[in-house]
Amino acid sequence: MTAVAEVVSPEKPKSITSGLDPRFKPRLYEHVGQNNSWTLEYALRHGAYEGAKKALAGTPESVQDEVKKAGLRGRGGAGFPTGVKWSFMPKEDGKPHYLVCNADESEPGTYKDRYLMEADPHQLLEGMLIGMHAIRANVGYIYIRGEYILGANRLNAAIAEARAAGILGENALGFGKSMEVHVHRGAGAYICGEETALMNSLEGLRANPRLKPPFPAQAGIFGMPSTVNNVVSIASAALIMRHGADWFSSMGTEKSKGNFLFHISGPIKRPGVYELPLGTTYREIIYTWGGGPTEPIKAFNPGGSSTPMLPFTDEILDMQADYENCAAKGTFLGTGGIILIPQNCDIVNMMYNYVRFYGHESCGKCTPCREGIGTWMNRIFQKLISGKGDPNDVKILEDLFGNIKGKSFCLLADSCIMPVQSAMKLFRDEFEYIAQHGKPMYTGYGNRWKDE
């Protein structure tokens, strides 16, 4: 498939779809790496809370409309339009509403939220104020994964500064409305990134996902209407209110608008977070910004471990990264966390790493996930890797895919099956080889630690 052609009307300038476009300027990460960027003094010097003032001066609906107009879609991986999500919240129901920021960044390959929270906590707080206004909430929680200690400390310091300055508190920004934000630290559980599991965790329960409906907008945390948004979605809302919906929608492709945090791990010359417009090609992301792989690559996960792998071909590299193109290739844009899969590493060993991860992180509520991934798939992979496999194991694995996928409460089980299934589709020969010969086709997985 070739890249989706831009829809260009004569009076409208061409959409920005490359980080090399002179009109493009990083905004989400603009202050990452600047000295003292996390302080209120620095943030105010650079226009922080101007977007929140604009938002609070208007109605909740006007904020929802601006974010809808911008075309912002959820940056946690699912890509649901943020403004639409906010509009699901009830209006005059007399109940307290809550905004929850999902900062439980635990998707393997994903590390975009971390530096944003550490370096620019006020951008996130500004987005929180905007989101809370949009959904008529007076209290917001930032659920940050427990391991992000510096991030939590910086956020708490930023909240204290913002309270002292009257940005948060009884009369937030002088608009006569009480607005409070609290940080809630997680304690190491991938499943807390699932919004209903996160809500249980925040309520002091085991983080098992809840059945939907009721959806969070009807009955979320503490049984009250709630909305859960990713860190970057909320920070993007701050930027949209500061710079306008037109600024945001000037970037990206027809249905995938705005700037996006692509980030790369695995054998890459410059691992890092690259803020680029949606519609940037994978070639530009990986080669121009990431500096190119440091060894031959056979595939990559485009947006975290849960997104099905794409082959590392010219056709895919020249594809514009956006929600639609990824979907057309049977995968997802996801979190934007690209994981490069080296040619000389055995796919079965690498997929066992994923299976072990999901097995460990299964909350244990649903049998197909707990037993299917945690026990069955783990054991079959262990059998294959230890050289005791037989050709029938590949068939058993395939049978398991069908019996696990779509059979659980939440998407954790599917998130395990999808990449493993994609790997088997792309590299079936490697699965069959190890099953038949008792040793992997490629042996580069074993010894990769550097002495210096």
Add this chain to the structure above:
Amino acid sequence: MSFFANKQALVAEILSRYPVGRERSAVMPLLREVQNAEGFVSDARVAEIAAIIKSTPTEVKSVMSFYSTYSSSPTGKYHLQVCMTLSCALAGSDQMWDYLCETLDIGVGDVTSDGLFSVQKVECLGSCGTAPLMQVSDSGYYECLTKKRLNALLADFKARGDGSMPESDTRAPVFVQKNGDVVTQITAEGAIL
């Protein structure tokens, strides 16, 4: 002896983050306080927390056992948590883990005889650009660990011997896109390299 008896202001502050009648939400921050101060959460502390949040020790334990960063048995002053997920594995975390266990002569659940070290395998720490890495206790990340860097770090911890952490050089830089076509290396401490 009670842990929270002389920390009433802290307990009140933690409870104030949640709606009245929703004390149960405080279970995680309270567990964290004990874990960090004592290196693990004993049954006596579980009972104390249960009383504060108006729940039962069984319920507190059920929450505690769900997460990987609370421990019911003592840990070392430096609790080394090595990320094992794919991006780290592709940077050698499996070999690093083996080396760590051999060097310290311990396995999961053990503490070195001097009480300094314990080890734990953990899943993705969300710092895939600076693999391989480990988290030490409830302190920061130690990133881009080569064998040389890990050895130096272990020597530093041993020399300190008190659970304190080195002030700098704990975090490795990653790259970010800056204005124009310049790629800049940054540290979260704020320095541009």
